[in-house]
Amino acid sequence: MTYKITALPGDGIGPEIIQGSLEILEILSNKFNFDVEIETKDFGGIAIDKHGDPLPKDTLESCKNSDAILLGAVGGPNWTDPKNRPEHGLLGIRKALKLFANIRPTIVTESTAHLSPLKESIVKDTDFIIVRELTGGLYFGEPKYFDENQAVDTLTYTVDEITRIAHVAFQLAEKRNKKVTSVDKENVLSSSKLWRATLDNVSKSYPDVELNHLLVDACSMHLITNPKQFDVIVTENLFGDILSDEASVIPGSLGLSPSASFGESGPSLYEPIHGSAPDIAGQNKANPSGMLLSLAMCLRESLNQPECAQHLEDIVFSTINEGITTKDLGGNKSTSEVFETIKKSI
Amino acid sequence: MTYKITALPGDGIGPEIIQGSLEILEILSNKFNFDVEIETKDFGGIAIDKHGDPLPKDTLESCKNSDAILLGAVGGPNWTDPKNRPEHGLLGIRKALKLFANIRPTIVTESTAHLSPLKESIVKDTDFIIVRELTGGLYFGEPKYFDENQAVDTLTYTVDEITRIAHVAFQLAEKRNKKVTSVDKENVLSSSKLWRATLDNVSKSYPDVELNHLLVDACSMHLITNPKQFDVIVTENLFGDILSDEASVIPGSLGLSPSASFGESGPSLYEPIHGSAPDIAGQNKANPSGMLLSLAMCLRESLNQPECAQHLEDIVFSTINEGITTKDLGGNKSTSEVFETIKKSI
Numbered sequence: 001m002t003y004k005i006t007a008l009p010g011d012g013i014g015p016e017i018i019q020g021s022l023e024i025l026e027i028l029s030n031k032f033n034f035d036v037e038i039e040t041k042d043f044g045g046i047a048i049d050k051h052g053d054p055l056p057k058d059t060l061e062s063c064k065n066s067d068a069i070l071l072g073a074v075g076g077p078n079w080t081d082p083k084n085r086p087e088h089g090l091l092g093i094r095k096a097l098k099l100f101a102n103i104r105p106t107i108v109t110e111s112t113a114h115l116s117p118l119k120e121s122i123v124k125d126t127d128f129i130i131v132r133e134l135t136g137g138l139y140f141g142e143p144k145y146f147d148e149n150q151a152v153d154t155l156t157y158t159v160d161e162i163t164r165i166a167h168v169a170f171q172l173a174e175k176r177n178k179k180v181t182s183v184d185k186e187n188v189l190s191s192s193k194l195w196r197a198t199l200d201n202v203s204k205s206y207p208d209v210e211l212n213h214l215l216v217d218a219c220s221m222h223l224i225t226n227p228k229q230f231d232v233i234v235t236e237n238l239f240g241d242i243l244s245d246e247a248s249v250i251p252g253s254l255g256l257s258p259s260a261s262f263g264e265s266g267p268s269l270y271e272p273i274h275g276s277a278p279d280i281a282g283q284n285k286a287n288p289s290g291m292l293l294s295l296a297m298c299l300r301e302s303l304n305q306p307e308c309a310q311h312l313e314d315i316v317f318s319t320i321n322e323g324i325t326t327k328d329l330g331g332n333k334s335t336s337e338v339f340e341t342i343k344k345s346i
Numbered sequence: 347m348t349y350k351i352t353a354l355p356g357d358g359i360g361p362e363i364i365q366g367s368l369e370i371l372e373i374l375s376n377k378f379n380f381d382v383e384i385e386t387k388d389f390g391g392i393a394i395d396k397h398g399d400p401l402p403k404d405t406l407e408s409c410k411n412s413d414a415i416l417l418g419a420v421g422g423p424n425w426t427d428p429k430n431r432p433e434h435g436l437l438g439i440r441k442a443l444k445l446f447a448n449i450r451p452t453i454v455t456e457s458t459a460h461l462s463p464l465k466e467s468i469v470k471d472t473d474f475i476i477v478r479e480l481t482g483g484l485y486f487g488e489p490k491y492f493d494e495n496q497a498v499d500t501l502t503y504t505v506d507e508i509t510r511i512a513h514v515a516f517q518l519a520e521k522r523n524k525k526v527t528s529v530d531k532e533n534v535l536s537s538s539k540l541w542r543a544t545l546d547n548v549s550k551s552y553p554d555v556e557l558n559h560l561l562v563d564a565c566s567m568h569l570i571t572n573p574k575q576f577d578v579i580v581t582e583n584l585f586g587d588i589l590s591d592e593a594s595v596i597p598g599s600l601g602l603s604p605s606a607s608f609g610e611s612g613p614s615l616y617e618p619i620h621g622s623a624p625d626i627a628g629q630n631k632a633n634p635s636g637m638l639l640s641l642a643m644c645l646r647e648s649l650n651q652p653e654c655a656q657h658l659e660d661i662v663f664s665t666i667n668e669g670i671t672t673k674d675l676g677g678n679k680s681t682s683e684v685f686e687t688i689k690k691s692i
C-alpha cells in the first residue's frame with residue numbers, strides 16, 4: 001500500500017522545514033518498509049501570489065485525495081488585503097475537509113524545562129493535550145459582517161458539534177490519565193451553557209474518566225500557575241485558539257510544538273504550531289522540531305506507523321538533549337545541520 | 347462636601363476585606379480632611395438569599411446616588427441556579443450604570459517579583475494597564491439563547507462603543523509611556539476588523555501615542571514571554587476578561603491587583619480582581635491588598651484625593667516590603683493584623 005501525502009510548504013519558514021521533513025519521511029519509509037507518494041502544492045500567501053487564491057482548487061483536490069496533509073506555515077506581512085489573506089486558506093481547508101478536532105500536546109521535557117518563561121518547579125513534568133473544536137463557533141457563524149457603523153459576529157454550536165468533539169477528548173483521556181477539563185464561559189454565554197450540559201452528558205459514557213469544568217478566564221491563570229494539573233483540556237474554537245497559544249510558550253520555544261487536525265473521516269492535517277516567522281525566513285535558522293513532531297503524529301495517526309513515529313520522536317528529543325539545536329533552544333546549529341544530524345540517527 | 351460611597355461586601359471573603367477597608371477610609375478621611383458617608387448594601391449571592399435577586403432595586407438605587415461604589419467579591423458554590431447567579435448582579439450593575447471601561451493595572455514590585463510564576467528576569471519592572479471594554483460584545487449581544495439542539499451568542503460592536511473605549515486607552519497612555527497595544531482577532535472576526543479600523547482612526551487624535559495591533563492569541567503568549575513590552579493594552583470585553591485574568595497572576599498573587607470600572611458619567615465601581623475565595627472565607631486569611639489598592643484608585647479618581655491615594659498605596663506596598671503579609675504573599679499575618687498595621691501607619 002502506498003500512502004498519499006499532500007505537502008503544503010506555505011510561506012515564510014514553511015518551505016525550509018517542509019523540505020527537510022519530506023527527506024526524512026523518505027528515509028523513514030525505506031527503513032520501516034512503507035511507501036509514500038508526495039505531492040507538493042501551493043497554499044497560503046504564495047498561492048495568492050501565483051493563483052490569486054490562498055486555497056486553489058487544485059490544492060484542495062490534492063488534499064482531498066490524500067491520506068494526510070503536511071503543512072509548513074502560512075502568512076506574513078506581504079499579504080495585507082483583508083479580503084484575501086493567506087489565513088483564509090487555513091480556514092477554508094478546515095471547513096472543506098471538516099477538520100473539527102485540533103489536537104495540541106504540550107510537553108515539557110527535562111532538557112528544555114530551563115527554557116520555559118515559567119519557573120522550572122512549576123513546569124517540570126507538564127504533559128497535557130488541548131483539544132480545540134475547529135469548525136464551529138465565532139469563526140464560521142452567520143451573520144458575520146461589518147459596515148461603517150457596526151459589526152456582528154455570531155457564535156453558534158449545535159449539540160452534535162459539541163458531542164463530537166467531547167468524544168475526541170474523552171477517548172484521548174482514556175488512553176492517558178483519565179482526566180478531562182472542559183473550558184467554557186458558562187456564567188455568561190448561552191453556547192457555554194449548552195457546551196457544559198453536553199459535556200456532562202457525554203461523560204456518562206466514560207465512567208473511568210473524571211470531568212472538570214473550568215471557566216476560560218480561570219484556565220488562562222491555571223495554565224501559568226499550575227500547568228501540571230491538566231491531562232486533556234477540551235474547549236470551543238476561539239477559547240482553544242487563545243489557550244493553546246498561551247500553552248505553546250510553556251515549553252520554552254514555540255519551535256517544539258506539533259499539532260494535528262482531524263475530521264470524522266478523510267485526511268488529517270499536521271502542522272507545527274509556530275507561524276511563518278518571516279523575520280528569519282530563508283536564513284536556515286528555523287527550528288524544525290515542531291514540524292518533525294507533527295510528522296511523527298502523522299506517521300502514528302494517519303500512516304499507521306507507530307514504531308516509526310516513536311523512533312522519530314526519540315531522535316528529535318535526543319538530538320535536543322545533546323544540544324544539537326537551533327538558536328531558539330540555546331544551540332548554534334542551522335536548520336539543515338539539525339536535519340542532517342537527525343537523518344544520520346535514523 | 348461629603349462623598350457618598352455605596353459599599354457592596356458581597357460573598358465569600360468580600361465582607362472581611364470591605365469592613366477593614368471602610369475603617370481605613372474613615373481614618374484617611376479624618377487625616378486628609380474630607381467627609382464620606384457610607385451605605386452598605388446587599389449584592390450578589392447574599393442578595394439572592396435575602397431578596398431573591400443579586401441586584402435588588404434598593405441596592406441599585408443606592409449605587410446610582412453615590413459618588414463611588416466599593417465592591418468586595420461575588421459568587422460561590424452555594425448559588426447553582428443557572429438562571430439566578432450572583433454574577434448576574436455584576437453584569438446588571440455594569441449595564442445599568444453603563445460602566446463601559448474596566449481598568450486593571452499589573453505592576454510587579456521589587457519585593458514581590460520572586461512570587462511570580464514567571465522567571466524574575468522576565469517580570470521585573472512589569473507595569474502595564476489593561477483597558478477592557480465592559481458593556482459590549484458577546485456579554486450582551488442579542489440573539490443569545492439555547493435550546494436542546496443549539497445555542498447562539500452574538501458579538502456586536504458599534505463604532506461609537508469602540509471609539510469611546512479607545513479614547514480611554516489613549517488618554518491613559520498619554521499620561522504614561524505613550525504606547526497603546528490594541529488586541530483583536532482581525533484575521534477572523536468582523537467585529538475585530540471594525541475594531542482595528544476604529545482604533546487607527548482614533549489614534550490620529552493622539553499623535554504622541556504609538557499604536558500597535560496584536561492578535562489575541564499572540565497577546566496571550568507575549569503576556570508570558572515579555573510582559574515588560576506593554577504600557578496600555580485595550581481590547582474588547584471577552585478578550586479583556588481572559589487576558590486580564592492571565593495578567594493577574596504575573597505579580598505572584600491574585601490578592602494584589604485592583605480594578606476600576608468607569609462610565610461616561612455617574613459613579614465608578616472599584617473592586618479587587620480576586621474572586622470570593624469561598625475556601626478561605628470567614629477565616630481571617632484573605633489578603634486585603636487588592637481591596638485597599640482598589641480603594642486607592644477610588645480616592646484618586648472618584649474622590650479627588652490624589653495625595654491620600656498615594657499615601658495609602660505607599661503604606662500598602664511598604665507593609666508588603668516589610669513582610670507583614672498574609673500567607674499568599676509568603677507571610678504569616680491574618681487579614682485583621684494586616685489591617686491593623688496599615689491603620690497604625692496612616
Ligand SMILES: CC(C)[C@H](C(=O)O)[C@@H](O)C(=O)O
Binds near residue numbers: 087090241534563
Ligand atoms: C491563522 C488563524 C486563522 C488561526 C486560527 O485562529 O485558528 C491560527 O491562529 C491557529 O491557531 O491555527
Ligand SMILES: CC(C)[C@H](C(=O)O)[C@@H](O)C(=O)O
Binds near residue numbers: 587
Ligand atoms: C463574574 C464574571 C461575569 C466576570 C466577567 O466575566 O466579566 C468576571 O470574570 C470579571 O472579569 O469581572
